[in-house]
Amino acid sequence: MAYHVAQDIREARTLPATYYRDVQALHHLRETVFLKAWHYVGFEQQCPQPGSLHPLVLMPGFLDEALFLSRNTDGQLFLLSNVCTHRGSILVREPCRAREVVCPYHGRRFSLDGSLLSMPLFQEAKNFPGATDNLARLPLERLGPLLFSSLASECSFRQVMGPLLDRMAWWPWEQLQPRPDLSVVYQVKAHWALYVENYLEGFHIPFVHKGLHSALDFGQYSVEILDHMVLQTAPARKAEEGFQELPSDERGQRPAAFYFWVFPHIMFNFYPWGLSLNVVVPQTIDFTLVYYYTFVNRPERLGQGAGAELHRVELEDQAIVEMVQKGIRSRLYQSGRYSPTMETGTHYFHRLLALYSQSKLNGDHT
Ligand code: FES
Ligand SMILES: [Fe+2]
Numbered sequence: 001m002a003y004h005v006a007q008d009i010r011e012a013r014t015l016p017a018t019y020y021r022d023v024q025a026l027h028h029l030r031e032t033v034f035l036k037a038w039h040y041v042g043f044e045q046q047c048p049q050p051g052s053l054h055p056l057v058l059m060p061g062f063l064d065e066a067l068f069l070s071r072n073t074d075g076q077l078f079l080l081s082n083v084c085t086h087r088g089s090i091l092v093r094e095p096c097r098a099r100e101v102v103c104p105y106h107g108r109r110f111s112l113d114g115s116l117l118s119m120p121l122f123q124e125a126k127n128f129p130g131a132t133d134n135l136a137r138l139p140l141e142r143l144g145p146l147l148f149s150s151l152a153s154e155c156s157f158r159q160v161m162g163p164l165l166d167r168m169a170w171w172p173w174e175q176l177q178p179r180p181d182l183s184v185v186y187q188v189k190a191h192w193a194l195y196v197e198n199y200l201e202g203f204h205i206p207f208v209h210k211g212l213h214s215a216l217d218f219g220q221y222s223v224e225i226l227d228h229m230v231l232q233t234a235p236a237r238k239a240e241e242g243f244q245e246l247p248s249d250e251r252g253q254r255p256a257a258f259y260f261w262v263f264p265h266i267m268f269n270f271y272p273w274g275l276s277l278n279v280v281v282p283q284t285i286d287f288t289l290v291y292y293y294t295f296v297n298r299p300e301r302l303g304q305g306a307g308a309e310l311h312r313v314e315l316e317d318q319a320i321v322e323m324v325q326k327g328i329r330s331r332l333y334q335s336g337r338y339s340p341t342m343e344t345g346t347h348y349f350h351r352l353l354a355l356y357s358q359s360k361l362n363g364d365h366t
Contacts (some may be wrong), residue, residue, distance in 0.1 A: 001025065003354040009347045013335045015354065017328040020191040025357055026285055032359045033264050034063060036152050038160050040266060040279055040293065041079060043178045044145040047071040051099060051112065055082055055092040058151070061283045065151060067138065068092045070101070072112035079149050080114040081136040091135075101135075110135055144173030146277070146295070163226040164260050164268060170245065175297040176274060182294035184311070188318050190325035192265070192282035193353060195290065198321050200230055200261060200345030208316050215241065215306045216256050223345045228263035228352065230345040234306075241305030243272050256306035261345070263352055271307025273298050286325055290314075 003019055006012035019025060039058055046054040047069045058065040066082040068091070082091050089105035100117060101110040109117040114135030122128055141148045141157040143165075148157060158165070188195055198204065202221045206213050216234040224231040235253035236242035242254025258270040267278040274296035281289045292310070296302065303309075327333060338347045 002358040005347070005350045005354040007351070009338050009340045009344060012338055012347060012350075014338065014346075015193070015350045016335045017330070017333055019353070019357075020194060020325075020328045021285060023285055026192075026282060029264070029353070029356060030062060030282075033356050034059065036150065036154050037264060038141070038148050038150045038153060038157050038262075040277060041067065041140075041147050041149045042069060043147060043295075044077070044142070045178055046095070047077055049097065050075055051097040052095070053092045053098055053101065053112075054095045055090075058149075059281050061289065062281050063151070066090055067149075069147070070112045070114070076113070077140060077147075078113050079138040079140045079147070081138075083135075084108055085116070085133045085135060086119065113137070144176045144295075145178055146173075146176070160228070160262065163229050163231075164262065167231065168258070168260075168270065171270065172297055176295035177297065179294040179296050182296070184292045186290040186292070186314055186318065188288045188290055188321060189286060190288060190318075190321045191285055191328075192280050192288040193349075194321050194324050194328070195280055195288055195317075196261070196265070197346045197349055198317055198324075199259075199267060200232075200349050201343045202232055202234070203339060203342035204320065208320050209313055211309055212306060212313050215308070217253060220253070223342075225344060225348050230261045230348060232259040232261075232345065233257065236305050238305070241272070261349075263349075269307070271301075272305060273301040273303075273307055276307070276310060 001022060001024070003015060005015060041058065042054065042056055050071055050073045052071045054069040056067055056069065058067055068080055068082045070078045070080055072078065084091050084103040084105060086103065086106060086108050089103055091101050091103055100112065106120065108119045111117055114137050116129045116133040138149045138151065139153070202218070202223070205216065205218060215237060217237050218234065221234040222232065233255050235249070236256035239248055239252055239254050242256050244254070246254055248254050260268040262268065265280040269276040269278065274294070277293040277295065279291040279293070281291065283289060
């Protein structure tokens with residue numbers, strides 16, 4: 001089913017409640033949007049040495065693509081399919097070091113860059129080996145230690161991330177240290193789009209986040225619509241809790257945080273202590289996982305300002321989003337209206353969802 005959200009926010013109605021109950025719409029979006037998106041796949045230090053192998057699953061429970069990072073003897077990093085090209089066994093089951101990758105099923109051997117080396121008892125096979133006997137290799141892009149890839153991108157990483165990279169050109173990506181000890185996954189009993197649309201407006205901050213509200217100058221909260229991206233920011237109430245790397249404005253204020261959302265499912269939250277990368281992974285129409293990956297460059301600033309107590313803010317958001325999940329089941333609620341000043345980010349997100357609900361699907365994977 002195709003959805004429509006009017007372009008003029010002053011007269012637009014929100015996505016109808018039926019959207020959040022539409023299983024087909026979620027499957028359609030998985031194949032038309034998520035499959036082509038750029039994804040966070042891990043960080044450089046997960047493959048520290050020549051011969052390091054690190055298995056991962058891309059968007060577990062949704063895209064479920066088995067991959068692994070591999071560093072060859074020259075130190076070059078590859079992202080490869082973790083599925084054997086013979087009969088589909090998983091190859092690498094846990095992080096390890098190896099000289100080559102050997103399939104546990106029938107012994108097919110691959111080099112660390114994914115090329116087929118040998119296969120027992122295939123001497124009589126014709127046209128073997130061919131290109132499809134090598135492991136599929138995916139593109140790998142870096143922002144400091146963070147690694148990104150796509151299964152079927154139609155746009156380059158630079159195109160997708162351009163507005164963020166331009167605005168954050170001053171950001172010291174290379175200084176970020178991965179902190180798995182501060183990383184966490186949240187379970188949200190709600191449709192993934194309810195989670196994202198809540199993220200895209202600061203309208204609820206005074207009502208839902210009393211602590212965060214006291215750290216931000218809410219009167220100066222700004223939302224900027226970029227290409228398939230939204231940037232929200234606000235100055236810190238106390239200038240010393242903002243980014244010291246940036247000049248203060250005419251009021252003597254400094255930004256408290258930069259909240260970038262990249263369509264459809266990644267949030268880059270920049271704080272004076274570092275980066276909280278949030279990845280939203282739909283599971284079903286009413287259940288979503290949200291991964292928080294933490295990277296720190298100034299540990300002495302952890303626990304200060306808008307980037308303090310992220311766990312509490314997350315739980316406050318989840319509680320409200322789970323209430324909306326109950327609300328959209330009502331037969332008496334169909335859709336709502338937008339605040340033309342406070343909900344431009346949510347309106348843009350709904351417009352994109354409506355737009356992509358009309359896009360053509362190649363093949364039927366639903
Ligand atoms: S599935 Fe890998 S060798 Fe058979
Ligand atoms: Fe919130």
